[in-house]
Amino acid sequence: MSLIVLKFGGTSVASRERLFNAASIVEKAWRAGNDVVAVVSAQGDTTDELLKKAAEISPSPSEREMDMLLATGEQISIALLCMALHSLGCPAVSLTGWQAGVLTDSHHAKARIRFVETRRLREELARRNVAVAAGFQGTDAQGNITTIGRGGSDTTAVALAAALGASRCVIYTDVDGVYTGDPRLVRGAQKLKEITYDEMLELASMGAQVLHNRSVELAKRNGVPVEVRSSFTDEPGTIVREETMERRTVSGVAQDADVAVISLTGTADVPGIAYKIFDRLAKEKINVDMIVQSAAENHCKHICFTVAQDQAAQALELIQNQRDVAYQSLNMDPDVSKISIVGAGMAGSAGVASEMFEALYKQGINIMFISTSEIKVSVVIKSQDAQRAVQAIHDHFFQAENQ
Amino acid sequence: MSLIVLKFGGTSVASRERLFNAASIVEKAWRAGNDVVAVVSAQGDTTDELLKKAAEISPSPSEREMDMLLATGEQISIALLCMALHSLGCPAVSLTGWQAGVLTDSHHAKARIRFVETRRLREELARRNVAVAAGFQGTDAQGNITTIGRGGSDTTAVALAAALGASRCVIYTDVDGVYTGDPRLVRGAQKLKEITYDEMLELASMGAQVLHNRSVELAKRNGVPVEVRSSFTDEPGTIVREETMERRTVSGVAQDADVAVISLTGTADVPGIAYKIFDRLAKEKINVDMIVQSAAENHCKHICFTVAQDQAAQALELIQNQRDVAYQSLNMDPDVSKISIVGAGMAGSAGVASEMFEALYKQGINIMFISTSEIKVSVVIKSQDAQRAVQAIHDHFFQAENQ
Numbered sequence: 054m055s056l057i058v059l060k061f062g063g064t065s066v067a068s069r070e071r072l073f074n075a076a077s078i079v080e081k082a083w084r085a086g087n088d089v090v091a092v093v094s095a096q097g098d099t100t101d102e103l104l105k106k107a108a109e110i111s112p113s114p115s116e117r118e119m120d121m122l123l124a125t126g127e128q129i130s131i132a133l134l135c136m137a138l139h140s141l142g143c144p145a146v147s148l149t150g151w152q153a154g155v156l157t158d159s160h161h162a163k164a165r166i167r168f169v170e171t172r173r174l175r176e177e178l179a180r181r182n183v184a185v186a187a188g189f190q191g192t193d194a195q196g197n198i199t200t201i202g203r204g205g206s207d208t209t210a211v212a213l214a215a216a217l218g219a220s221r222c223v224i225y226t227d228v229d230g231v232y233t234g235d236p237r238l239v240r241g242a243q244k245l246k247e248i249t250y251d252e253m254l255e256l257a258s259m260g261a262q263v264l265h266n267r268s269v270e271l272a273k274r275n276g277v278p279v280e281v282r283s284s285f286t287d288e289p290g291t292i293v294r295e296e297t298m299e300r301r302t303v304s305g306v307a308q309d310a311d312v313a314v315i316s317l318t319g320t321a322d323v324p325g326i327a328y329k330i331f332d333r334l335a336k337e338k339i340n341v342d343m344i345v346q347s348a349a350e351n352h353c354k355h356i357c358f359t360v361a362q363d364q365a366a367q368a369l370e371l372i373q374n375q376r377d378v379a380y381q382s383l384n385m386d387p388d389v390s391k392i393s394i395v396g397a398g399m400a401g402s403a404g405v406a407s408e409m410f411e412a413l414y415k416q417g418i419n420i421m422f423i424s425t426s427e428i429k430v431s432v433v434i435k436s437q438d439a440q441r442a443v444q445a446i447h448d449h450f451f452q453a454e455n456q
Numbered sequence: 457m458s459l460i461v462l463k464f465g466g467t468s469v470a471s472r473e474r475l476f477n478a479a480s481i482v483e484k485a486w487r488a489g490n491d492v493v494a495v496v497s498a499q500g501d502t503t504d505e506l507l508k509k510a511a512e513i514s515p516s517p518s519e520r521e522m523d524m525l526l527a528t529g530e531q532i533s534i535a536l537l538c539m540a541l542h543s544l545g546c547p548a549v550s551l552t553g554w555q556a557g558v559l560t561d562s563h564h565a566k567a568r569i570r571f572v573e574t575r576r577l578r579e580e581l582a583r584r585n586v587a588v589a590a591g592f593q594g595t596d597a598q599g600n601i602t603t604i605g606r607g608g609s610d611t612t613a614v615a616l617a618a619a620l621g622a623s624r625c626v627i628y629t630d631v632d633g634v635y636t637g638d639p640r641l642v643r644g645a646q647k648l649k650e651i652t653y654d655e656m657l658e659l660a661s662m663g664a665q666v667l668h669n670r671s672v673e674l675a676k677r678n679g680v681p682v683e684v685r686s687s688f689t690d691e692p693g694t695i696v697r698e699e700t701m702e703r704r705t706v707s708g709v710a711q712d713a714d715v716a717v718i719s720l721t722g723t724a725d726v727p728g729i730a731y732k733i734f735d736r737l738a739k740e741k742i743n744v745d746m747i748v749q750s751a752a753e754n755h756c757k758h759i760c761f762t763v764a765q766d767q768a769a770q771a772l773e774l775i776q777n778q779r780d781v782a783y784q785s786l787n788m789d790p791d792v793s794k795i796s797i798v799g800a801g802m803a804g805s806a807g808v809a810s811e812m813f814e815a816l817y818k819q820g821i822n823i824m825f826i827s828t829s830e831i832k833v834s835v836v837i838k839s840q841d842a843q844r845a846v847q848a849i850h851d852h853f854f855q856a857e858n859q
Contacts, residue, residue: 122535
């Protein structure tokens, strides 16, 4: 018997059938003798409906009032899930964010959880009730309702698991785990039994949005094991934890098509160029991902970086208008993709990067630029080559392993 | 400058246009220098949608979870009304039941307000914010969300007005005041400037559901003047208070078509008959309205009473099955109406009842039975005569007055 937190996303509670499916998962865990906290998101399209209502009233509603409005979405879900649990003979009590003791700062729409006051949760568990808590929401010190932004319900689930010392936090979602590559794109992609927090963070930042980074960071900080699994199958999912049993050199290959490259050639080789460029972009809230700078002939240097495609034009314009940065040429290329391999075991085993480059070379694929970290190697290539590149890299690292 | 509470019902916030209409009423009161608390109900059909969602999950959902679910309705309204107020340049802060300090007992679905902790409300007013509070909801001592049943938002508005010592509580609704008769049925019906709490209570109990009785009782107990007016016109409405300036003998004529008469003739003239009958009906939750008992020949008596039409058959059956009550005949007549005149000045002026009987006599209308109280005279007549009777009585008391 242990204390577990089970989280159900919007699609997992979207209809009567799905609510009862979620309820039966919760009920089974409860009947097995566990203390169960269920965390739920707003039903499928409730949030969109609420956003539409607000848009009818104001083009720029106050964030406090948006939080007040949106928080009703999860409140509806928790009540309905409890009703479904009662129908299955499982005692359950719904708790809004404030009732579950989720205390946040006052940054409406993007609040951070400061503390979880677990008294009420523990009381309900002590009575052998399932506690069904609203994800995504909390209250600040003044008692205002806040929401905690994107990925909010995952973060709530991990925060409750951490505060309660849960043995496990299970995130039920519409994918059944974390794969070595995107199963829709890569032949032979395999589900991982385990993955480290750091690997998960790198994968998430590359567009494989299984778990939001905030929730993974919080899990890592508190050492909460998180399992990602599907609410539609009985299959085990992928467990995210600090250390995996087996350290795979490479855990996955990811692709991010939403990138554009901006390159400056022939900038002066003097201090402050990078600062001037990236400070300007940061001030305009343009997220820069990879940055590569290389020395070049004649005391010049080249700087390349990637941004999201919808910010590329703005980034280009900002640099063009920057009087204090001189260059020979400035180019933007939106037809690129970023391909990355991630693996916690990579740091200790030299040559992983070159194996990746070899796989690309054998396909005749040209690498535009390269960036590496402790547990990741990323390359930028032309988009037309991306699909072939991912498959070749995946075949190289995972087919060999399977033999 | 004074503190006022303005309440808007579901139809007054049902659409974008109506929300802005309500917002402009609030804004005007605020710009005039008043401290303003607005109390709102759930939008038009939100409650029905939520009930439908619950019905899909369970035929008999727990009342606690129903309260959790239904409370989202007002929470949506308060957020939207605040957004509308902001658009008009009027600072406003939404407050759920618990944030507004509405503390209730723990009877879910029909909780009673125990206390209003006004600290937060006063803080917002001190900052010159409009406080927009959710009607119909509160929390109990354990922090569970409760709803306060039918007429709930009117009751919330009066309770906040009482707790804050407001100079006035205005109930904006889809009728523009209290009339001497139902304007849809009675020619020449006039809007009353004022009416006493007691008169309003009698009128409400007769089907003229302008204000719910609970809110009127609360207003009476706390001496809060309540104005009923339309949110769609600028006309003054009707003020409900302890004493009216001018004591009208008769304030209104009301008609209730939803009655059936049950009559027993020739019951034994011994103690306990009435007790046995009405105790049995009360135990089955049948609401009995008028009761008349008269002596008759041969140590017999006749007992007549009225019930709502949908409970008449059940009431009849209960009496038929009652072994310890003997009678000569037992009849039920659903084709009847109750016509009443109400007036706080009636008590002191003899002859009002006979004036009513005279008006009926002149129309050749037969009275089946009569019941009187301090401020009310009710008669039961055949339904086919009801329309003519109401008009004749109204003409008698109000045309004369107008001349």
